[in-house]
Amino acid sequence: MTNNEMKAVRAHSARGNLGEIFRLSTLCAGSFMNAACKLAKHSMLTLAASSLLLAAVAPTLRAQTIGVSIPAATHGWAGGLNFHAEQTKARLEAANPGLKVVLVTANSASEQANDLEDLVAIHRMDALVILPFESAPLTGPVRNTKRRGVFVTVVDRGLSEPGIHDVYVAGNNAEMGRVSGEYIKERLDGNGKIVVLRGMPTVIDEQRFDGFMSALEGSNVEVLDDQYANWNRDDGFTVMQDFLSRFSEIDAVWAQDDDIAIGVIQAVRQARRQEELFIVGGGGMKDIVKRVMDGDELTPVDVLYPPSMISTAMELTALKLISDTPIEGEYILGSPLITRENAEDYYFPDSPF
C-alpha cells in the first residue's frame, strides 16, 4: 500500500464514507489488516476508526482469501494431500460465498517460498495454510508473511522457530509407531521375530521408529533387522526379498508405510510365505484399507497417518475468518488402528492415495 493510498483511507475514514471504504478495502484486500497496523503508527484514532469499520464490514461484504501452500503430488501420500486439499477448497467455497481459497503446490522449498510471496502480493491472502516442504528453509518466509498480518496455520511439519504459527495441525509420528508396535506385540503374545522396513533417514522416520521400539520394550519380540526402503514399492519389494532369503523365520513385518507394504506383499507372495507372517503398514492408502476391510489375513490392520489433516487445517482456518470462534492452538491428530470393523470410515475410493 502506498502512502497516497493510506492517506486516502485516512481521509475517507474521517469522513466515515462506508461505501468508499468498502471499495478501497476490496481493492487492497489482504493488506487491509496490514494497513491498519501501519496506520496505528500514524494515529491511534484512525486505527480505532478503521478497525471498527473493518469489524462491521469485513465478515459480510469483503471476500476473504485463504492461501494454501503444499508440496506437489510427487508421491502417494502427497497425492492424497492434494486430493483432500482440492475437495476442501470446493466445499469451503460452495458453503461460504465470501471466501476464496487459493491452492498452490511446490516442488521444492525455494519454490514454496516464492509461492508465499505471490500469495501475499497478488492474492492478498488473509490467512495462510502451509505444509512446509522443509522446516528450516521455510521458517523465515513464513515469519515474514506473519509479520504482514496474515493468520498462519502450519500443518504436519513444524517450523524451526516457536511462536510463529497461530494454529498447528499435525499427525503424531511417535504415536503411529507406538500403535503399530503395540498391535504387533499383542498379536504375537509378546513373543516372536519381526523385521522392520523404514522410510528414509529423516526426523519423521526416526520418531516413528523410536515410538515403535519403545512399544516393544520389555517383550520378547525380537527385531531381526531394520533397513530403509525409501517409502516406495520397488525398494519395499527388494528389501523384503532379501529379508526373506536371510531369515527362515519371520512372524511379522512392520512396513511403516503403505507403499512399502505393497512391495512387501508381492515379495512375500513370491516366496510363498503368506501363511507364516502378517504385515502392518501405515498411512491409510485406499488399497491397503480395502484389504483390511475385506479381511485379508496378510494385512489384518493398518495405522492411520491421514493426508486429510490438510482438510482439518483448512476448515479451522476458514472458521477463524468467517466467525469469531477462537481456534488458536495446537491440534495433534491421533493415529488410530484401522481394523476390519472400522475400515469403512477410512476408505476413500476416489482419492489417489
Next chain:
Amino acid sequence: MTKIDFKTAGPFIALIALFILGIFVNDAFLSAGNVSNILARSSFIGIVAIGATFVITTGGIDLSVGSMAAFISGCMILLMNALMATIDSLVTIIFLAIVASAAIGGLAGMINGLLTTKAKIEAFIVTLGTMGIYRSLVTYMADGGTLSLNFTLGDVYSEVYYGTLLGLPYPVWVFLVVAVIGYVLLNMTVFGRHCFAVGSNESVAHYSAINVDRIKTATYILQGLCVSIATIIYVPRLGSASGQTGILWELEAIAAVIIGGTMLKGGYGRIGGTVVGALILTLIGNILNLTDAVSNYLNGAVQGVIVIVAVYLQRGAWRAKN
C-alpha cells in the same frame, strides 16, 4: 598371456570379489532363491544400460530413461485397464500393451535423437528436458498417486516376471537375449563400428562419409526400445506405476556402463562389461541387505567406494599403459 589385461578383466575381478564377500557375509547369499532374485533384479538396469552403452559409445548421454520407464509403465497400465472393457482375451490385451510400449519407447528415443541431431541441442539438455516432461506426465496421469493394473489382468501378466524357464526367471532370459543382440550389434556390424567412429571423433566420422546424425539418432531409438523392454518386464512385478517409478535409473544405468569399461567421453564401448556393471550394482545392494555389520546410514558410502574401486581397477592399468 603373461600379464592380466585389467581393462577387460577389471569389472570381472570386482564382481568375483563381491561374490566372495557375499558368501562370507551370509549363508543365504548362495541360496537358489537369492541368486535368482539378484539376476532378475539386475535385469531392469541391465537392459536399460545396454541401450545406454550404445548412446555413450557414440558420445551421447540419455538422462531421460528413468522417467521414460515410468511414463511407458503408466501408458501400458492405462491402456490395459481401458482395453479390459472391449477385449475379452487377456493375452491379446497384454500383447497389444507390449506393442504399444515398444512404439512409445522407439518414438521417445527418436524425439531425443532428432532434438540432439537436427535441432543441434546438447544431449544433456535435451534429455534433462524430456526427463522432467515424462516424470510430470506420469504424475499427472496418476493424479499424484499410483496407477494400478487391473487385478485379474495383473494376475495373468505377473507370470512374465515371476515365471521361470529352466529354473531361471523370464527377466533373466530377456536380459541375456538383449545382451547377446547388443553384443553382436556393437561388435560385429557396420553400425557398431560406426558408433565407435562417431564417438571417437565426430568430424572425422563425418568426412569418412558416415551419416553421423543417423547413427546418433539410431542409438537413442535403441535406448528407447531397451527402456520399453525393461518396462515390459517391470510392470508385471508390482502392477503399478507412479511418480516414484524408475527414479535414478538413469544414473544407475550410466554407472553400470562406466563400471563395465565404456568410456564416458565416447569412442569405446563394451556390452559384456555393462552386464557385469549392472550385476555389481545389484550385488552391492543385496549384500548390504543381508548384513547388519554396516550401519544403514552408511549404505550410500559403501556403494560409492565399491563403484570407485571397480572403475579404478580398469582405469589404473589403463593409465599406466599410456
